[in-house]
Amino acid sequence: MHCLTGGPYDGGMRNATPDTIGRRPATVDRLWKEFQAAINAAYATGADSFAPLRDYAEDISHRDAMAALIAAETAEERRHRANRPGRAPSIAHCVKLLLLSNAARGAKQPSMPPSTDWLLYRRSAVEASVIGWLACGFVSDAWIEACSGLDYAAVVAPPE
Numbered sequence: 348m349h350c351l352t353g354g355p356y357d358g359g360m361r362n363a364t365p366d367t368i369g370r371r372p373a374t375v376d377r378l379w380k381e382f383q384a385a386i387n388a389a390y391a392t393g394a395d396s397f398a399p400l401r402d403y404a405e406d407i408s409h410r411d412a413m414a415a416l417i418a419a420e421t422a423e424e425r426r427h428r429a430n431r432p433g434r435a436p437s438i439a440h441c442v443k444l445l446l447l448s449n450a451a452r453g454a455k456q457p458s459m460p461p462s463t464d465w466l467l468y469r470r471s472a473v474e475a476s477v478i479g480w481l482a483c484g485f486v487s488d489a490w491i492e493a494c495s496g497l498d499y500a501a502v503v504a505p506p507e
Contacts, residue, residue: 372440378494379443382450383413385485386478400481420446420471435503444497446475451494453479454486 383405389397390404402412420442428435435441453460453476460480464473483491 372436374493375440375443375447375497378447378490378497381486381490382447382479382482382494385482385490386413388485389482397481400478403478416446416471416474417442420475423469423471434505441499441503444502445499446471447494448497448499449473449475450479450482451491451497452476453481454483454491455495456480 386400387404390400390407402408402410403416405413421438424438424442424445428438449472456476460473460476464476479486
């Protein structure tokens with residue numbers, strides 16, 4: 348049992364597939380709120396190991412690193428969509444989806460993501476992964492599973 352959700356839940360996803368989970372803005376927003384609550388709870392413990400989350404916790408620091416992370420990923424998403432036709436969900440929706448899936452990947456890792464990831468992957472993806480790893484004790488297994496099931500490619504693909 349994890350401290351954030353207190354136990355298993357399905358989050359309204361009983362009959363959902365990975366591509367339909369990501370297409371539901373309310374589901375992504377709920378998962379995002381849980382992620383932010385986990386960050387806040389981890390930082391609130393006061394443990395030195397959670398000190399790096401200070402700028403990501405809500406209403407704590409004058410610097411809002413979470414807003415900067417979202418802005419960086421938004422810029423990447425805008426560049427990615429430039430000159431591409433299609434009717435993908437909103438950029439804000441896809442940004443949260445991408446950051447949540449990276450955070451879930453970090454939460455599943457047994458140790459801190461390697462420093463070489465900064466050389467191999469986009470900075471915002473690695474940053475979200477590290478935040479997920481730090482906050483992993485404050486999210487539920489169901490949250491990790493739901494966020495791991497978010498598939499950006501399936502969400503932005505045109506409906507069949």
